[in-house]
Amino acid sequence: MRFAPREPSKEGAVKLGALLFFALIEGAMRDLFSLDRHLTDAERSLARTTRAFVDHTFRPLVNDAWERGYFPRELPKAIGALGLIGCNLQGYGCADLGDVAYGVACRELERGDSGLRSFVSVQSSLVLWPIHTYGSDEQKNRWIPGLQSGELVGCFGLTEPDAGSNPSAMTTAAERIDGGWILRGEKRWLTNGTIADVGLIWAKAEGTVRGFLVPLADANIERRTLGPKLSLRASESAAITFHDVRLNDDALLPGVKGMKGPLSCLTQARYGIGWGVLGAAEECLDIATEYTTKRCQFDGKPLASHQLVQAKLAEMWTSLTASQMFALELGRHKSAGTLEPAQVSMVKRHNVHAALQTARTARELLGGNGILLEYRVMRHAANLETVHTYEGTHDVHTLVLGQEATGIAAYS
Numbered sequence: 001m002r003f004a005p006r007e008p009s010k011e012g013a014v015k016l017g018a019l020l021f022f023a024l025i026e027g028a029m030r031d032l033f034s035l036d037r038h039l040t041d042a043e044r045s046l047a048r049t050t051r052a053f054v055d056h057t058f059r060p061l062v063n064d065a066w067e068r069g070y071f072p073r074e075l076p077k078a079i080g081a082l083g084l085i086g087c088n089l090q091g092y093g094c095a096d097l098g099d100v101a102y103g104v105a106c107r108e109l110e111r112g113d114s115g116l117r118s119f120v121s122v123q124s125s126l127v128l129w130p131i132h133t134y135g136s137d138e139q140k141n142r143w144i145p146g147l148q149s150g151e152l153v154g155c156f157g158l159t160e161p162d163a164g165s166n167p168s169a170m171t172t173a174a175e176r177i178d179g180g181w182i183l184r185g186e187k188r189w190l191t192n193g194t195i196a197d198v199g200l201i202w203a204k205a206e207g208t209v210r211g212f213l214v215p216l217a218d219a220n221i222e223r224r225t226l227g228p229k230l231s232l233r234a235s236e237s238a239a240i241t242f243h244d245v246r247l248n249d250d251a252l253l254p255g256v257k258g259m260k261g262p263l264s265c266l267t268q269a270r271y272g273i274g275w276g277v278l279g280a281a282e283e284c285l286d287i288a289t290e291y292t293t294k295r296c297q298f299d300g301k302p303l304a305s306h307q308l309v310q311a312k313l314a315e316m317w318t319s320l321t322a323s324q325m326f327a328l329e330l331g332r333h334k335s336a337g338t339l340e341p342a343q344v345s346m347v348k349r350h351n352v353h354a355a356l357q358t359a360r361t362a363r364e365l366l367g368g369n370g371i372l373l374e375y376r377v378m379r380h381a382a383n384l385e386t387v388h389t390y391e392g393t394h395d396v397h398t399l400v401l402g403q404e405a406t407g408i409a410a411y412s
């Protein structure tokens, strides 16, 4: 579909059946700065494959999953079979397609739902990446092939009931014993935590923060689903309590110590978010554009013929285009090895906020239909409330940038 305004309809109000409406959506906002021109053939091909997967496999599942609040159990292996998990990593079955390709895949996944992209972000950036980067050869051989193929599911435990924006205040601790460790504490908000086989759990050990690969099928591990949630409903979040869990020596991730460990993982995941939210915003803008060019009110004119509506569409399109350029530039830096955490903070903060505003405006432009699940925009808006909060809240990233700009930390 093109962004150019349609001929105003001479007919009266048009009743839009949802089926007809979605048959009309071709889903291609005009790419004014030619984002796609900057992609390689391999990246474009991955985008097409991922979009086809989302359209044919995920879309038939998402409304039920979102309404009833679960992550469809058939998806991990299906996503793994596409080669998307850890597709920017090399070896152990990973596809080695590069960072922009990974970003492009996240964009297509989040066009489907932020929960779907969150599954891949956690699995790829928060579990696979740290094992790949900081793990022993034995850990890599044990965990990566299964995680990459979706045979195994992983989760990431940093947040605690009393340590969210300031994770260094964590109280989960690992005590050294002969031949291993005893893990005690509680983690909260672990995405995939209800279905995961293994958790990368961050704990204080011998005075510093360390990562532990914890097999979750253990009688001393208690998991409970958090909810019901009003956002990211097609993704499962867990609280996990570790009651004196015995870990062998080989559970410890040897290659990193201190907060650098979890924070470097978050940098990877925030990169994927910066790209992913483009998909949610693009879908909302496409839907709002299509809807307002078809829906007529006042003298048979389409909503899109009114200046107030055009102003909203122009704002959504501009902020989306700025976000696309940001994501592409971030991808170039990551590929070149020049990525800085402050760049990631800026893009996560900007792109998520822009996508959330776009989704809210799309919801508004669809009037009453905007709150129906079948019109998708409110699902995206509700999901993006979580994306605004997790992986560093909007305001925490503001403080990161404030510190970068002034040299003054304003967290406490």
Ligand SMILES: Cc1cc2nc3c(=O)[nH]c(=O)nc-3n(C[C@H](O)[C@H](O)[C@H](O)COP(=O)(O)OP(=O)(O)OC[C@H]3O[C@@H](n4cnc5c(N)ncnc54)[C@H](O)[C@@H]3O)c2cc1C
Binding pocket: 122, 156, 157, 158, 159, 163, 164, 165, 166, 188, 189, 190, 191, 192, 232, 237, 386, 389, 390, 391, 392, 393, 394, 395, 396, 410, 411, 412
């Ligand atoms: C659906 C979902 C999935 C998640 N998945 C994971 C996961 O897989 N693994 C994981 O470890 N965590 C996960 N999280 C946790 C997430 O990262 C935290 O919710 C987030 O870091 C914020 O922490 P908090 O909720 O404790 O909020 P708080 O830290 O209590 O913050 C509450 C509010 O206060 C503001 N605030 C905090 N500090 C300051 C300050 N110094 N100055 C000004 N304002 C401040 C915040 O911006 C926010 O608006 C998830 C969260 C959600 C909702």
